[in-house]
Amino acid sequence: xxxxxxxxxxxxxxxxxxxxxxxxSGFTFSNYVMSWVRQAPGKGLEWVSAISDSGSxxxxxxxxxxxxxxxxxxxxxxxxxxxxxxRVDDTAFxxxxxxxxxxGSEPAFDFWGQGTxxxxxx
Amino acid sequence: DIQMTQSPSTLSxxxxxxxxxxxxxxxxxxxxLAWYQHKPGKAPKLLIYKxxxxxxxVPSRFSGSGSGTExxxxxxxxxxxxxxxYYCQQYYTYxxxxxxxxVEIK
Numbered sequence: 528x529x530x531x532x533x534x535x536x537x538x539x540x541x542x543x544x545x546x547x548x549x550x551x552s553g554f555t556f557s558n559y560v561m562s563w564v565r566q567a568p569g570k571g572l573e574w575v576s577a578i579s580d581s582g583s584x585x586x587x588x589x590x591x592x593x594x595x596x597x598x599x600x601x602x603x604x605x606x607x608x609x610x611x612x613x614r615v616d617d618t619a620f621x622x623x624x625x626x627x628x629x630x631g632s633e634p635a636f637d638f639w640g641q642g643t644x645x646x647x648x649x
Numbered sequence: 650d651i652q653m654t655q656s657p658s659t660l661s662x663x664x665x666x667x668x669x670x671x672x673x674x675x676x677x678x679x680x681x682l683a684w685y686q687h688k689p690g691k692a693p694k695l696l697i698y699k700x701x702x703x704x705x706x707v708p709s710r711f712s713g714s715g716s717g718t719e720x721x722x723x724x725x726x727x728x729x730x731x732x733x734x735y736y737c738q739q740y741y742t743y744x745x746x747x748x749x750x751x752v753e754i755k
Contacts, residue, residue, distance in 0.1 A: 562744065572685070572693065572736055574744035586743055589650070627698060634740040635683035637704065639692035 529553040529638045531623045536643030543613050543647070549606040549623030549640060556604035557581075558629040562636065563597065563608050565619035565645075575621070576608065580630055591617075613647045620644050651675055651739050653747035661755040668724040670750045672737035677717045681741040684713055684722045687749075688733045696735075697722065727752070 535547040547563070562577040576597040577586045585597050596609040606623055620642035627637035652675040662668050672682065680700035687693040695704045697713035700720055710725040724731055732754055737747040 564744075564746075571749045572687070572738075572746040574738075574746065577744070588743075622692065627695070627704075633698065634681075634744070635695055635698035635738070636685075636693075636744075637695045637698075639694075641692055 529625065531625065531638055531640035533621065533623050533640045533643035536621065536645045538646045538648065539613055540649050541613060541615055541647055544609070544611045545613065545645060547608040547610065547621055547623075547643060547645070549608075551604045551606065551623075551625070554625070555629075556599075557601035560626040560631050560634065561599060561606045562624045562626075563606075564622045564624050564636070564639075565617075566622070566642075567616070567619040570619075573619075578606070610645070613645075615647050618645060618647045651678065651742055651745050653737055653739055653745050655735075655737060655747040655750050657750060658748065659751045659753060661753050662727050663755045664727055664729055666727045666755075668727055668731075668752060670722045670735055670737075670752075672715075672720045672722070672747050674718045674720075674739050674741075678739045678741035680716045681739060682713075682715070682720050683738045683740065684711075685736045685738065686731075686733045687736060693736070724752075 532550045563575040578597045594612045598607045622642045623640040624636040625638040627633040627635045682700045684697040685693040701713045
């Protein structure tokens with residue numbers, strides 16, 4: 528059974544940093560592109576960042592470019608999101624998501640974690 | 650960047666109704682489109698991928714159609730479990746979600 532378990536969320540002041548983790552199990556993690564998607568309170572879904580199966584390529588939404596870094600450790604089946612210079616509008620649930628097909632063959636998101644809440648407030 | 654729009658933003662319907670949601674892309678995305686169902690407090694659920702392919706385990710009352718820039722999600726015979734918010738998503742270039750359509754009880 529595929530499981531994605533996020534951790535690392537919490538309350539942080541504007542300008543602060545946070546590192547999210549996503550522990551994956553139930554599939555061959557190293558074969559799949561992984562992403563982070565967020566949902567701000569009362570808002571819709573927003574794709575944040577993605578990383579290739581090998582970890583050699585990463586992609587970012589314009590809203591977070593330069594402030595957020597995605598990485599992965601395939602030996603630990605874990606995905607990370609390093610968030611710096613956090614702003615109030617980064618407040619959201621952050622979901623770890625898996626591509627449906629291996630090696631980018633089917634980039635719809637077939638499994639989602641339960642999410643971790645990041646609150647940015649003074 | 651590819652922008653996605655959805656209509657309507659809210660839809661009031663009754664159990665047993667046939668419901669249609671429309672999604673439009675700002676440029677052609679071929680059939681690189683997915684539909685998700687999202688309920689409060691739960692993770693979103695993939696319903697349709699490649700515009701018309703039903704995800705494993707999703708009831709056959711859900712169907713998707715379209716290509717290019719215009720797409721539809723149809724729910725035949727709406728069930729109580731179907732009241733939720735539905736999002737389309739393009740993955741032709743990176744990933745972009747539509748703003749969502751809330752299906753509520755009439």
